[in-house]
Amino acid sequence: MNGTRVEALSAGYAGGRPAPRHETKSKMQDSVATIVVWSLAMLGLSALGVIIVAILWRGLATALNPAFIFGEPQAMKAGGGIWPMIVSSFYLAALTIVISLPIGVGAAIYMAEFAKEGKITKLVRFGADSLSTVPSIVYGIFGMMLFVVYFGFGYSLIAGALTLTILNLPTVMRTSEEALKAVPDSYREASMGLGANRWYTVKKVILPCAVPGITTGAILTIGRIIGESAAIIYTVGIFVKKIPLSPLAPGAPMSANIWHMYTEGALVPDWLRVASGEAAFLLLVVLALNLLARLVSWLYRRKTRTSDRFA
Amino acid sequence: MDKSSSISREWIVKKILFVLAMMAVLGIVLIIVLVTKESIPALTKVGPFNLFSTTWNPKTGDYGIVVFIVGTLLTTLGGLLIAVPLALGTALFLTQMAPQRMGTLVTRGVEILAGIPSIVIGWIGFTLLVPLLAALTRSAGTGILAASIILGIMSMPTITSIARDALETVPSSYKQASIGLGATRWQTIWHVILPAARPGLLVAVILGMGRAIGETVAVALVIGPATTFPKSLTTPTHTLTTKILMEMGESSGLQRSVLFAMAFALLLLSMGMILTVRLATRKKEFAR
Numbered sequence: 001m002n003g004t005r006v007e008a009l010s011a012g013y014a015g016g017r018p019a020p021r022h023e024t025k026s027k028m029q030d031s032v033a034t035i036v037v038w039s040l041a042m043l044g045l046s047a048l049g050v051i052i053v054a055i056l057w058r059g060l061a062t063a064l065n066p067a068f069i070f071g072e073p074q075a076m077k078a079g080g081g082i083w084p085m086i087v088s089s090f091y092l093a094a095l096t097i098v099i100s101l102p103i104g105v106g107a108a109i110y111m112a113e114f115a116k117e118g119k120i121t122k123l124v125r126f127g128a129d130s131l132s133t134v135p136s137i138v139y140g141i142f143g144m145m146l147f148v149v150y151f152g153f154g155y156s157l158i159a160g161a162l163t164l165t166i167l168n169l170p171t172v173m174r175t176s177e178e179a180l181k182a183v184p185d186s187y188r189e190a191s192m193g194l195g196a197n198r199w200y201t202v203k204k205v206i207l208p209c210a211v212p213g214i215t216t217g218a219i220l221t222i223g224r225i226i227g228e229s230a231a232i233i234y235t236v237g238i239f240v241k242k243i244p245l246s247p248l249a250p251g252a253p254m255s256a257n258i259w260h261m262y263t264e265g266a267l268v269p270d271w272l273r274v275a276s277g278e279a280a281f282l283l284l285v286v287l288a289l290n291l292l293a294r295l296v297s298w299l300y301r302r303k304t305r306t307s308d309r310f311a
Numbered sequence: 312m313d314k315s316s317s318i319s320r321e322w323i324v325k326k327i328l329f330v331l332a333m334m335a336v337l338g339i340v341l342i343i344v345l346v347t348k349e350s351i352p353a354l355t356k357v358g359p360f361n362l363f364s365t366t367w368n369p370k371t372g373d374y375g376i377v378v379f380i381v382g383t384l385l386t387t388l389g390g391l392l393i394a395v396p397l398a399l400g401t402a403l404f405l406t407q408m409a410p411q412r413m414g415t416l417v418t419r420g421v422e423i424l425a426g427i428p429s430i431v432i433g434w435i436g437f438t439l440l441v442p443l444l445a446a447l448t449r450s451a452g453t454g455i456l457a458a459s460i461i462l463g464i465m466s467m468p469t470i471t472s473i474a475r476d477a478l479e480t481v482p483s484s485y486k487q488a489s490i491g492l493g494a495t496r497w498q499t500i501w502h503v504i505l506p507a508a509r510p511g512l513l514v515a516v517i518l519g520m521g522r523a524i525g526e527t528v529a530v531a532l533v534i535g536p537a538t539t540f541p542k543s544l545t546t547p548t549h550t551l552t553t554k555i556l557m558e559m560g561e562s563s564g565l566q567r568s569v570l571f572a573m574a575f576a577l578l579l580l581s582m583g584m585i586l587t588v589r590l591a592t593r594k595k596e597f598a599r
Contacts, residue, residue, distance in 0.1 A: 033497035040400025106331035127336035133581040135525025166338040227428025230527035255430045279434045
């Protein structure tokens with residue numbers, strides 16, 4: 001009944017030509033396509049599963065061993081740990097965030113609150129888009145020439161942090177701008193209607209509301225910094241024995257140290273064990289950061305829902 | 312509060328924020344200027360004939376980079392051959408078919424996959440994929456095939472999320488009209504939704520390509536290395552990024568300059584992609 005109506009309709013649509021008669025064929029085609037699409041999606045998901053399981057399978061036992069986490073790295077003999085590498089990773093992330101957050105958030109405030117859409121905003125967006133497509137190895141050798149050689153910082157955490165600041169600038173700007181734009185316009189109107197100027201409004205009303213969004217973006221950026229390797233191998237360093245204290249000291253973030261293990265690790269008898277443990281630890285850190293970012297945005301959403309109810 | 316002082320303070324703040332926004336422009340200009348400057352000796356002293364030859368041997372003054380360019384093109388193509396069906400399938404699944412819970416699970420999975428460090432994926436390639444391919448093909452196992460699989464997995468999340476956005480912008484009235492005319496779900500997807508989302512899907516593929524061209528460490532762990540053309544899909548070779556990564560440390564003089572010229576080529580590729588994306592997204596708003 002329904003079928004005949006649809007057929008009549010489609011016959012009318014096709015200008016009187018007879019409706020297609022191979023309905024069973026198209027239905028079969030539809031089921032096959034559904035199966036194919038489902039399998040492709042599941043294949044992608046299982047690739048992720050294989051990666052996580054395989055990395056943890058090889059490295060989890062090592063990665064959770066306190067003697068490995070807090071141990072001193074070894075350059076020539078077995079039994080080394082990765083404590084200075086863990087410290088380097090987080091130190092580098094902290095340093096980068098401290099530099100890039102003010103720049104990125106400031107730029108986002110300009111774009112979202114002050115600038116009129118026009119030539120300037122187009123130029124800035126083009127700059128940010130271009131930065132986000134530059135391969136990380138190009139950032140690496142750029143940072144090496146500019147910060148390590150010309151500025152004379154040598155291989156150091158600060159050289160890496162400055163390089164990663166530029167690398168992450170588009171992401172920090174975008175997430176901050178989204179967080180700012182998510183604040184309803186009525187807030188701005190209310191504040192400015194009470195006589196506050198634009199900057200006062202941003203400082204006292206808009207920014208506080210955008211903090212959770214900016215925080216989520218910052219946590220995801222920390223994850224990216226800790227996972228980055230090509231941009232830091234030639235700026236920060238790949239092996240240290242002691243914890244770096246000064247920002248001007250060379251470091252060896254975990255990701256760069258795994259690369260070192262692959263290229264020169266054969267000097268260490270248990271390099272496979274060390275690198276696998278380090279990879280597993282790195283993966284756990286990145287997964288934890290991902291979870292943390294999700295938690296922050298969930299808490300925030302729950303909070304706004306309550307405040308909506310009171311509004 | 313004195314009105315005039317608050318206005319001038321706002322003026323200062325606005326200027327400071329403007330300078331911060333211009334940092335993005337300054338950054339890309341600095342990168343282009345510095346990479347260009349460092350590659351000038353390669354372009355003038357080595358010359359195009361030497362650069363565009365197939366022999367790489369700094370000791371004898373041979374700086375041919377064609378092998379690496381071919382390596383980059385082949386691995387990128389291979390990566391896309393794997394990533395595009397996976398990503399398009401996943402994006403279609405998420406926008407057209409997925410039951411809610413399954414959709415959330417796949418979305419989270421794609422997000423997590425996007426965040427896995429490339430060195431970790433490379434480590435899997437080195438410890439699991441390469442030995443597997445070596446056993447299956449009775450060869451070294453490293454090379455174009457391993458790199459393509461790794462790149463396919465790595466560019467899949469990028470393509471998926473952009474393709475998903477593109478598919479979501481197709482007005483649901485298009486879909487309802489097609490279903491209302493008696494088309495099956497697949498006919499609707501194939502004849503209505505995919506064509507309507509084409510510019511966005513093109514952008515997705517181009518940005519995924521960018522990810523594949525620029526990926527370095529993960530490829531370096533599975534590519535070989537060797538400075539010759541690959542004889543098969545599982546013989547060692549090199550790409551632009553892996554060559555820069557592996558040789559920059561011990562390089563100096565002309566050799567270093569040639570490595571910067573390779574970075575310059577990568578920059579040209581990525582800028583070209585940005586321009587293509589801009590062209591593809593410029594026109595077309597959907598009629599409602």
